[in-house]
């Protein structure tokens with residue numbers, strides 16, 4: 652956090668009378684379509700954080716060209732969070748961890764070491780078992796025309812990746828039986844990530860397996876939240 656000078660306007664000019672922390676209102680969120688930016692948007696909405704936004708034209712490939720992939724994110728992806736000192740954070744879990752520390756009210760990662768560890772465990776499980784294969788299943792099939800010029804695509808893997816994501820959903824299903832949220836009785840980053848990606852999956856032809864009744868009931872509860 653950088654400091655800004657507090658000044659008073661005197662007859663002979665401005666005089667510094669102290670310093671204050673530069674506010675979070677100097678942060679800037681690079682947004683676009685897609686489930687990854689949506690995770691952070693949901694995280695901010697649940698916490699009541701509002702930041703200035705820059706809309707990146709992902710379909711037009713703006714994220715893969717200079718200046719974005721030089722000045723903002725060398726990985727050429729969204730989202731990104733520019734901090735008030737001008738540095739840039741990327742990777743949705745890192746961005747959410749940062750926001751949690753800056754805005755600890757309404758904890759979505761956790762208020763204790765145990766809660767934070769549990770959230771990170773569930774977030775990682777959901778990312779690896781569901782989000783990654785679901786997204787790559789899309790990129791290598793329906794998304795192929797958009798993604799083939801951008802990254803190595805494995806169309807032959809698409810069906811297997813989609814099935815792997817459904818395996819992950821079926822694996823999760825009995826584990827959340829009787830729970831309000833993925834990690835128990837509190838809303839966490841794991842819920843927001845799972846919701847954003849399952850909702851995206853539904854929109855691109857990867858519906859939730861109807862046999863996963865606990866996940867479907869959880870999804871409906873999440874969908875009814877005012878923030879989603």
Ligand SMILES: N[C@@H](CCC(=O)N[C@@H](CS)C(=O)NCC(=O)O)C(=O)O
Nearest residue numbers: 685686687688728729730742743801
């Ligand atoms: N691991 C990254 C994934 C970011 C990502 O895949 N973003 C997508 C949007 S949902 C993207 O930029 N896709 C366009 C592209 O790769 O050109 C994160 O956690 O932020």
